[in-house]
Amino acid sequence: MTYQVTVIGGGPSGLMAAIAAAEQGVDTLLIDKGKKLGTKLAISGGGRCNVTNRLPEDEVIKHIPGNGKFLYSPFSVFNNYDIIDFFEGLGVGLKEEDHGRMFPVSNKAKDVVQALLNRMEELNIEVRKETPVEAIHYGDNEHQVILKSKEKILTRSLILAVGGKAVPHTGSTGDGYAWAKKAGHTITQLFPTEVPLLSKDSFIKNKTLQGLSLRDVDVSVLNEKGRKIVTHRMDMLFTHFGLSGPAILRCSQYVVKEFMKGHRPVTIEIDALPDEKENVLLDKLQKMMEEHSKKTFRNVIKGMVPERLLDFVLEKSEISPDEKSANISNEKLRNFTQLLKKFHVHVHDSQPIEKAFVTGGGVSIKEIIPNTMQSKLMERLYFCGEILDIHGYTGGYNITSAMVTGRVAGMHAAWEAMA
Structure with a gap:
């Protein structure tokens, strides 16, 4: 079977990408090597999950000193206010705290994660956990994802949402950089931020x-x-x-x-x-x-x-x-x-990058189309979240960047898969 969209990585950007793709009506597969999805979401904001920030768009971008201006384009498709509407639409009430930070009314990160998982189930997204990826072979009309188990998965569009190198116990161990390089992408120097x-x-x-x-x-x-x-x-x-x-x-x-x-x-x-x-x-x-x-x-x-x-x-x-x-x-x-x-x-x-909250550096944004998150170098390949060379301060800004780029990548990957 060939999937129309495959997302690798079950963090904030990967979950958003899978939901956005499936909402366009395409067969979507989400692969994650961990036992649980949304691990980083579950620990963000001290376990309460700082979902986004409701400051005006310009202010949000100002709080993303690492290439935040790149986000003006994705924000024109889906922005921080859309994130708020999206979660409230899933039944997660949000409240505003200091400096515009938005939290679930329940103060429980697991409510946010659960709402995303419920939505994925409604959309019949196939999820494979504890499934490490060994390699990716890129093709013209489809890409091949080779699992550690040696199983091969064919997909028309592929989204890499595997995170950076910060907080490795959540699964961000830098796997995606080699896959991005194989597609011809430049990885800018990686360094710890928020450390x-x-x-x-x-x-x-x-x-x-x-x-x-x-x-x-x-x-x-x-x-x-x-x-x-x-x-x-x-x-x-x-x-x-x-x-x-x-x-x-x-x-x-x-x-x-x-x-x-x-x-x-x-x-x-x-x-x-x-x-x-x-x-x-x-x-x-x-x-x-x-x-x-x-x-x-x-x-x-x-x-x-x-x-x-x-x-x-x-x-x-x-x-x-x-x-x-x-x-x-x-x-x-x-x-x-x-x-x-x-x-x-x-x-x-x-402290080392593994102790940092956020990774600086990553896939060069010069090689990404900003309003679709598609690779400029490889057909049917999309990037979102922390694997990109985008980083912000803590306070809901990195999650905003992850969710916005995930949403945009998912929508466009689906449209291209149907074309």
């Missing part, structure tokens, strides 16, 4: 600040000349190995890109009081010290930043905890202020 960062700074090694989280701070990545490449204002966390938390994850790809240029270590600058200008803060502290000259400096400024950070910065500025305000030199106060505004951490590496 915790490692530092050898003594205070990290001594675990002085381990477990301390800072809320709403400005985290910047500095280039070799000390200029800011990017700044994100969010929460962050000091860990036993370095830095993590939302602001760090957002900055991480810029750090990794500096490494790729041969720059190491890269400096991360933390501004613990981003709403205060440094000179204004200095004046404010001087006034407070004059008013409370007999009190210890530590007590005068207590509560301005978390206590552990305060004690660390006091120590670095050589101000002892029981030193009276009146006795502190201007130079020490200046150092103290500067450390609150420009706290530097030297990052020598990131």
Whole structure:
């Protein structure tokens, strides 16, 4: 039997692609090597599944710094608002949280996955789980998928939705890159994004600040000349190995890109009081010290930043905890202020791509037709999801990209199979 559309990969983009193809009325097969479909969906958003983001289209694309502009075309066919309508149509109520993130009302990722599986069953999509693919042979009118079991599957259109290399326990182990190369595609350099960062700074090694989280701070990545490449204002966390938390994850790809240029270590600058200008803060502290000259400096400024950070910065500025305000030199106060505004951490590496949330790099988008997701180099071959060189920040942006490209790939693969 020859299938009209075969999808390899049962993640967010593969499930969307299979449903979109079958909705056009074609025989559709979905192959996945795992025991369960939608594993990545099931763990996304801390197990609650951040389905998409309801910010305006331009904002969503801005949050996909890795080739997000490519998505303007697929978005004209199916966009983030269509994703919301699609799930609500399947009976999954959604609610909006901070920064436009959309979650199921039930807070259960498995409801999202189940709705997709139910829809696939309604559409009679054939699903083969625990079915690893060994090779793909491309042909003019049809392609041949060879399974590890040596069974051969013929298909008129083929969609590769196998993911990248991040979060490998969900099945994304980079299998698809070789298949894409065999079709003549370029794979751009792969690198981890949305990944915790490692530092050898003594205070990290001594675990002085381990477990301390800072809320709403400005985290910047500095280039070799000390200029800011990017700044994100969010929460962050000091860990036993370095830095993590939302602001760090957002900055991480810029750090990794500096490494790729041969720059190491890269400096991360933390501004613990981003709403205060440094000179204004200095004046404010001087006034407070004059008013409370007999009190210890530590007590005068207590509560301005978390206590552990305060004690660390006091120590670095050589101000002892029981030193009276009146006795502190201007130079020490200046150092103290500067450390609150420009706290530097030297990052020598990131965690590996397997520990990253998202893969940077992949199948070059220059070789993909944006409004159909078809390969420019091979007839009847389509790509969607994280195998592509597209990556966004966490917050529903990568899943949006996966679902949109999956939907568009599925529709067009079906139309071509029927032609």
